[in-house]
Amino acid sequence: MNGQTPAQKSAASGAxxxxxxxxxxxxxxxxxxxxxxxxxxDVVQASRVRDGIVSLWSLHTTCAVFINEAQRALHADIxxxxxxxxxxxxxxxxxxxxxxxxxxxxxxxxxxxxLLGHSLTLQVSGAEPVLGQWQRVLVAELDGPRxxxxxxxxxxxS
Amino acid sequence: MNGQTPAQKSAASGAxxxxxxxxxxxxxxxxxxxxxxxxxxDVVQASRVRDGIVSLWSLHTTCAVFINEAQRALHADIxxxxxxxxxxxxxxxxxxxxxxxxxxxxxxxxxxxxLLGHSLTLQVSGAEPVLGQWQRVLVAELDGPRxxxxxxxxxxxS
Amino acid sequence: MNGQTPAQKSAASGAxxxxxxxxxxxxxxxxxxxxxxxxxxDVVQASRVRDGIVSLWSLHTTCAVFINEAQRALHADIxxxxxxxxxxxxxxxxxxxxxxxxxxxxxxxxxxxxLLGHSLTLQVSGAEPVLGQWQRVLVAELDGPRxxxxxxxxxxxS
Numbered sequence: 001m002n003g004q005t006p007a008q009k010s011a012a013s014g015a016x017x018x019x020x021x022x023x024x025x026x027x028x029x030x031x032x033x034x035x036x037x038x039x040x041x042d043v044v045q046a047s048r049v050r051d052g053i054v055s056l057w058s059l060h061t062t063c064a065v066f067i068n069e070a071q072r073a074l075h076a077d078i079x080x081x082x083x084x085x086x087x088x089x090x091x092x093x094x095x096x097x098x099x100x101x102x103x104x105x106x107x108x109x110x111x112x113x114x115l116l117g118h119s120l121t122l123q124v125s126g127a128e129p130v131l132g133q134w135q136r137v138l139v140a141e142l143d144g145p146r147x148x149x150x151x152x153x154x155x156x157x158s
Numbered sequence: 159m160n161g162q163t164p165a166q167k168s169a170a171s172g173a174x175x176x177x178x179x180x181x182x183x184x185x186x187x188x189x190x191x192x193x194x195x196x197x198x199x200d201v202v203q204a205s206r207v208r209d210g211i212v213s214l215w216s217l218h219t220t221c222a223v224f225i226n227e228a229q230r231a232l233h234a235d236i237x238x239x240x241x242x243x244x245x246x247x248x249x250x251x252x253x254x255x256x257x258x259x260x261x262x263x264x265x266x267x268x269x270x271x272x273l274l275g276h277s278l279t280l281q282v283s284g285a286e287p288v289l290g291q292w293q294r295v296l297v298a299e300l301d302g303p304r305x306x307x308x309x310x311x312x313x314x315x316s
Numbered sequence: 317m318n319g320q321t322p323a324q325k326s327a328a329s330g331a332x333x334x335x336x337x338x339x340x341x342x343x344x345x346x347x348x349x350x351x352x353x354x355x356x357x358d359v360v361q362a363s364r365v366r367d368g369i370v371s372l373w374s375l376h377t378t379c380a381v382f383i384n385e386a387q388r389a390l391h392a393d394i395x396x397x398x399x400x401x402x403x404x405x406x407x408x409x410x411x412x413x414x415x416x417x418x419x420x421x422x423x424x425x426x427x428x429x430x431l432l433g434h435s436l437t438l439q440v441s442g443a444e445p446v447l448g449q450w451q452r453v454l455v456a457e458l459d460g461p462r463x464x465x466x467x468x469x470x471x472x473x474s
Contacts, residue, residue: 018367051176059448073251073258093389132217209334231409290375
């Protein structure tokens, strides 16, 4: 639906199909945004579900998914906002060995992911995820570099 | 379900129906909240899907949807919080012609929408979206005035 | 799926089943996080929906649901971040009898819930909600103590 106007009305009915698979991405920085729109579209098209929904779920507490534009300048602004809203160096209890059994010193990663969210549920129409002209599906690595797994489930009418 | 207690338990089965249409709203201010609960309810009722879900998707990067109460005073507070959390006048890279091909000077709009989110997936029961007594479905225009399009998809058993 | 690797690929089809019920929790503090993962898993298992989705919806404007780790230290950090981002004592209009008919003085609760979100839509696989190893489903009471109701709807193939 990139650049196209969505159909004004549509209707379909039939048996329910549910398909799922995982997508793995390797990140290179501590905080990094990855555009997975094309990979998500490929998975939806391969599922042959024509009308329905696609759920995208990050299987990690410190890795988020969200919608925004793909632009290098804006992505720098997003990282800066996350740094301003959640200070990495504040004395978070999660980073304090006296209170926490986690030695990753990543309280900021948990808190930033909480603000962005760990999942998206998109509409599927014509075997494609429905997105506005400038909308892209972005993964936010917040405690990389790591290998991250996203579960994609498509559910609808084939 | 406004003001009513949701049924404690329910169950239904049948063929899957998927219906979709778009809703267009015209906004008048740069930052503006619009209550579309009644229009969403009308679309759900007209779909004749009795049990299932309804996805509401903003097709724009700088227009968000979220749940809260409809009250003028609270909506003023929401706008004030967004202004405090994301300063319109900071030197965002997205607003800098040296780094960005976008001349809308709307980095704040992108960042505020990211915090609110671009979609909602509501439950449908008895051909109505399930909402708590004080919950309303709100659209946040963050870079108006503009014409905005939301895609509504209802999926379930009719 | 706690601690397990999700199946790489899966597919199923059949008639759609939609089941719903409500979950009530009693909170004890003004701001309190409750881990409901086990209760959600029980409801999903009892529904006998094998593949599909489960929607979790807070029926309150000042009660949110979100994903994160269950750790006492991190939960203290989450509360602290919410307090920093949304100052309870600012002169919010929602708390001002001149502008608001609400006498709960809970503008901060509305604003904090807006940032966390009122719903989650999780995938269901093998009659279990799909979650990463460290992910837990958390309810954020933001204006307690109160009795809170969440609606859980499971939709898929049994």
